[in-house]
Amino acid sequence: MAHIVIIGASTGGLPAAYDVRAVLGKGHEVSVISSSETFSFVPSNPWVAVGWRTRQDTTFPLQPYLARQDIKLIPHPAVEIKPDQNQVVVEGGEVVNYDYLIIATGPKLAFDEVPGLGPHGGHTHSVCTIDHAEKAWEDWQQFVNEPGPLVVGATQGASCFGPAYETAFIMDTDLRRRKIRDKVKMTFVTSEPYIGHLGLGGVGDSKGMLESELRQHHIQWICNAKVTKVEPGKMFVAEHNDHGEMIKEHELPFKFNVMIPAFKGVDAVMKVGEDLANPRGFVKVNEFQQNPKWTNIYSVGVCIAIPPVEATPVPTGTPKTGYMIESMVAATAHNIKNAIEGKAPDQKGTWNAICLADLGDTGVAFVAMPQIPPRNLSWMKKGKWVHMAKVAFEKYFINKMKKGSNDPLYEKYVLKALGIDKLK
Numbered sequence: 001m002a003h004i005v006i007i008g009a010s011t012g013g014l015p016a017a018y019d020v021r022a023v024l025g026k027g028h029e030v031s032v033i034s035s036s037e038t039f040s041f042v043p044s045n046p047w048v049a050v051g052w053r054t055r056q057d058t059t060f061p062l063q064p065y066l067a068r069q070d071i072k073l074i075p076h077p078a079v080e081i082k083p084d085q086n087q088v089v090v091e092g093g094e095v096v097n098y099d100y101l102i103i104a105t106g107p108k109l110a111f112d113e114v115p116g117l118g119p120h121g122g123h124t125h126s127v128c129t130i131d132h133a134e135k136a137w138e139d140w141q142q143f144v145n146e147p148g149p150l151v152v153g154a155t156q157g158a159s160c161f162g163p164a165y166e167t168a169f170i171m172d173t174d175l176r177r178r179k180i181r182d183k184v185k186m187t188f189v190t191s192e193p194y195i196g197h198l199g200l201g202g203v204g205d206s207k208g209m210l211e212s213e214l215r216q217h218h219i220q221w222i223c224n225a226k227v228t229k230v231e232p233g234k235m236f237v238a239e240h241n242d243h244g245e246m247i248k249e250h251e252l253p254f255k256f257n258v259m260i261p262a263f264k265g266v267d268a269v270m271k272v273g274e275d276l277a278n279p280r281g282f283v284k285v286n287e288f289q290q291n292p293k294w295t296n297i298y299s300v301g302v303c304i305a306i307p308p309v310e311a312t313p314v315p316t317g318t319p320k321t322g323y324m325i326e327s328m329v330a331a332t333a334h335n336i337k338n339a340i341e342g343k344a345p346d347q348k349g350t351w352n353a354i355c356l357a358d359l360g361d362t363g364v365a366f367v368a369m370p371q372i373p374p375r376n377l378s379w380m381k382k383g384k385w386v387h388m389a390k391v392a393f394e395k396y397f398i399n400k401m402k403k404g405s406n407d408p409l410y411e412k413y414v415l416k417a418l419g420i421d422k423l424k
Contacts, residue, residue, distance in 0.1 A: 002028045002340050005088060005098035007078045007268075009034035009062055011042060012301025012325050013104035014401055019333035020102070021069050022406040024340070030070070031098075033090055035077035037062055040130040041398055043322075043390075046167040046358070048133035049258065050140055050174040055130055058394070060402060069404040078105075078268045083276065083294040088268075100336050103283050103299040107263030114155055116230030117261060123230045124259045127163055136258060140171075147180050148255030151235055153189035156226045157262030159317025160302075161198045162357050164190065164260045165210065171258075172217045173360025181218075187252055188214060188221040189237055189259070191314040195221055199319045200353060201309045201373050203366040204380030213359065222250060224314045227259065235259075244313040263317065265303060278305045288345035289332045298336065300328040300349075309372050318371070323354040323410040330408065354410060356390045363387040389414075 004020050006013050009032050017032050024030075040059045047053040066073045074096060080089040081101070088096045109128055111118030119126055119135050126132035143150075152168040154161050168188050175181040192198070195214060196206035214221055224240040235257065237250040264270075265281020275293045277283055283299035284291055291297040302325075306318045328349035335345035353371040357364045363386025369377040393414065400407060 002099040002336075003031065003097065004028060004100045004102065004336060005031045005033060005096055006102045006104055007033045007081075007088065008104035008106055008301070008303075009036065009039060009073075010104070010106050010301075011322065012106065012303075012329065013102070014039055014062070015326065015406065016102050016104050016300055016329045016332060017066065017071050018069060018401075018404050019329050019406040020336065021071060021404070023333040023337050026070060028340070029072070031072040031074055031096065032062070032066060033074045033076070033078050033088060033096065034062060037073070037075045039065075039401055041394060042128070042130075043163075044394055045127040045130060045133035046163055046170050048130065049125070049127050049136035049167065050170055051137050052170070052174075055134060058398070059130060060398070065402050065404060078266075081268050081272050081276070083272060083291075083297060086296070099296065100339065101297045102332060102336075103269065103297065103303060104301050105266045105269065105303045107302050108266045108281070110157065110262040110264045113157070113262055114227050114229065117155065117227065117259060123232050124235075124257050126261065127167055127258060128160075128260065139256065143256040144175070144178055144180060146255070147175070147183040148185075149253050150184050150186045151189055151252050151254045151257040152186070152259070153222075153225070154191060154260040155262055156191040157315045157317060158191055158260050159199050159263055159319050160260055161190065161192060161316075162319065162355055164188075164258075166358050167258050168219060169213070169217065169359035171360075172219065186217075186219040188219050189225045189227065189235070189252070190221065190223055191225055191312070191316050192223055193242070193312045193314070193316075194223055197312070197316070198355075198366070199309065199316050200366075200368055200371055203353070203355075203368045204378050206364075206366065206380055209364065209380065209382060224312075225250075226314055230257075230259075240313050242313055262315075263302065269303070280305075282306075287348050288335050289328055289349055290335070290345060296339070298332045300332055301325045304328070319353070319355075321353045321355050321371075323352060323414070324350060324371075326408065326410050327352075330406075333406075354414060356386055356393060356414070358387050358390045361387060363390060365389070 076090040196210040282305035331347035367379040
């Protein structure tokens with residue numbers, strides 16, 4: 001009997017646990033190490049930040065649902081990985097032995113890389129965690145009573161631009177519904193070389209479409225932007241040209257802001273060194289989601305190392321979208337099964353990207369196949385149906401996680417809704 005251990009229980013780790021259990025059956029032990037005892041659907045956080053969702057809507061306790069699948073929950077953060085000993089040490093000193101390890105930690109939020117950034121000890125809000133989103137909602141209620149300048153965006157090194165756009169348009173919609181949009185000057189600040197780059201080199205006409213949306217919603221923008229520091233009520237931004245040369249310094253006043261930080265790897269991964277992770281702490285994997293040195297270690301999701309789509313004047317990263325993560329998870333489960341049976345790995349995750357971006361009262365769907373240009377398919381459509389699809393997707397995904405299902409929902413539902421048979 002093999003023991004498969006998963007570090008992380010979010011949108012990569014929890015599906016990985018369910019897929020492993022479904023693929024391997026009950027004859028093997030599966031354990032999940034998690035720094036949180038609850039699952040949180042992170043894509044809903046921009047809605048939480050304006051009060052359209054609550055913690056109760058988007059989270060649930062892990063223990064009862066994992067127990068139904070005979071999966072053990074270890075509710076303590078991993079503090080050390082010992083690859084040569086096949087061990088993970090968790091907070092408190094417990095040592096967890098494994099035969100196969102799946103690292104699905106998600107990222108560490110690099111607020112420390114910009115002075116004054118972040119909701120804890122800094123002067124910016126975030127929607128990267130449910131705690132951050134709830135703190136934003138708490139302050140948003142004060143802001144709408146005393147509105148003023150609003151800054152939303154993503155810092156240098158960020159790779160998750162979709163939530164920044166979503167947050168800006170959702171807040172715009174909320175302000176319009178309150179009939180106070182005219183009292184708020186909005187500025188979108190991004191490290192992207194142009195609006196709609198998305199860390200993907202653009203998808204379809206994302207540049208023209210998102211620029212048009214920003215104009216129509218009276219949102220100004222600054223691209224090729226480095227946030228140099230944030231002080232109470234002020235954000236300092238250096239704007240660069242296409243050669244990476246600083247051309248203008250902005251001092252942006254704000255009464256409220258949300259900024260997506262750069263990501264890096266978690267400390268337990270970073271400590272292992274360069275054989276496991278790149279200099280930013282992202283896990284090195286081959287095409288089968290295996291670490292090249294320790295082939296019984298797999299990794300999925302935001303924490304894996306993927307190179308930027310292209311060099312940009314201000315550093316940007318590459319996003320890992322839901323469809324990519326789901327395919328990584330499925331490949332990993334089957335490759336572990338192969339390894340147990342003495343076979344070579346033969347399943348690969350996809351490098352195709354699908355994104356449903358909510359824009360408040362409408363939305364945009366993006367498909368990039370593959371995500372690194374040139375592409376076989378570069379597709380984008382806008383409509384209220386995308387907003388409705390994302391709402392439906394949220395409910396379906398949360399229910400799926402509660403049921404312990406490894407149903408390939410992107411293939412079965414999302415692609416069908418987009419009119420695409422299959423991404424190959």
